[in-house]
Amino acid sequence: MRMGLAIDASCDLPQAFLQKHDIAIMPIAVRVDNDTFKDDRAPAEVQRFLDLKLGSRSHSAETEPCSVEDVQKLFLEKLVLERDCVFCLTITATRSPINEHVNKASFGVLKNYRSVREPAGISGPFLMRIIDTRTIFAGSAPAVYEATRLIAANEQPAAIRERLAHVANNSYGYMLPRDLYYLRARAKKKGDSSVGLFSAVLGSTLDIKPILRGYRGETGPVGKVRGFEHGTEVLFGYAAKRVHAGLMVPMVCVSYGGDLAELPKLPGYERLRAACAECNVELMEAPMSITGMVNVGEGAVTLGFAAEEHVAEF
Known part of the structure; x- marks a missing residue:
């Protein structure tokens, strides 16, 4: 059986990994003022977004996940011909409608795939399985890696x-965001009250940053640190401890909302890298998706791993 994978563009993974495993991308349209971006994890489009230095304006961006019709088109024109079973992995359904779109699209795909496969001489059924990773950005990487x-x-x-x-x-x-004002403005744009004005003002004044977590469909703060650089040291140190404690999948993914060359320079990163090497865990570095940067802000860090249930210690 020919099996394959499709992910939505906001699942952060390195481009080389996506190409190696021929993973299909369900794109997201992002509009910032008069500029429109096709967020499909293409490096050139990510670089174009960074080069335009949209900065604080991005919080007002409009994002449009792959529609039901576009998902059906991707499958009926391509994937049902190349695969016999496709696993679709999306970020948590509580933060994006993409999971709902894929589920709705699956009815049309499963109803019409035979009329596409049979003329091409392909017999047998086609299977489509949809997985909600229940987290966001780099947090979705372990499930894709395991697949x-x-x-x-x-x-x-x-x-x-x-x-x-x-x-x-x-x-x-x-x-770990860099700018609380940006995060608050973006949350307000989306009707999310999780970052209030008072906390944004207080946090920015004292240079306090929240450590946010996406887990089992819920997203919210689990710790706070003073200063972004100190925050990376704390976050990477925490991840290093989890690596030593044992992971469910032997990988950690870190995504960065900027030039990836800056990632190893962040405090604490070498400790995480050493822990992964010592425990034979693959450390993957990925550019943050345009959608991720729009929602968390440029220069932010996201990190994902899979492990047995434990209490966050920050």
Whole structure:
């Protein structure tokens, strides 16, 4: 059985990894003032977004996830011909409508795939399995990574789906923003009251940054630090401890909302890198999606891993 993967563009993973495993991307349209971006994780488009230095204006951006019709088009024109089973992984359904769009699209795909496959001489059924990773950005990476391992091992679709659901339920996505004013403005734009004006003013005045976590469909602060650089040291140090404690999937993904060359320079990063090397855990570095930068702000860090349930200690 030919199995494959499709993800929404805000699942942060390195481009080389996506190409190696031929992972299809369900894009997101992003509009900032008069500029429109196709967020499909293409490096050139991410660089164009950074080069325009939209900065504080991005909080007012409009984002439009891949529509039901576009998902159906991707599958019926391409994936049903190239694969017999596709696992679709999305960021948490509580923060984006993409999961709902894919679920709705699946009805049309499963109803019409035979009329596409049979003229091409492809027999047999087509399967489409949808996984809500229940977290965001780099936090979605462990489930995608695990899916590639299971597919390579020729596991059965039912076993893969069960395992991915388990990994998703234990995936942690952490975020460290640089600018609380930006975060508050973006939250207000989306009707999210999680970052109030008082906390934004107080935090910016004292240079206090929240450490946010996406876990089991809920997103919110789990700690606070003084200063972004100190925050990265705390976050990377925490991740290093989790690596030593043992992970469910042998990988950690870190995404950065800017030039990836700056990532290793951040305080605490070498400690995380050393911990991963010592424990034979793959450390993946990814550019943050345009959608991620619009929602958390440029220069932010997100980090993801999968582990048994534990208390966040910040």
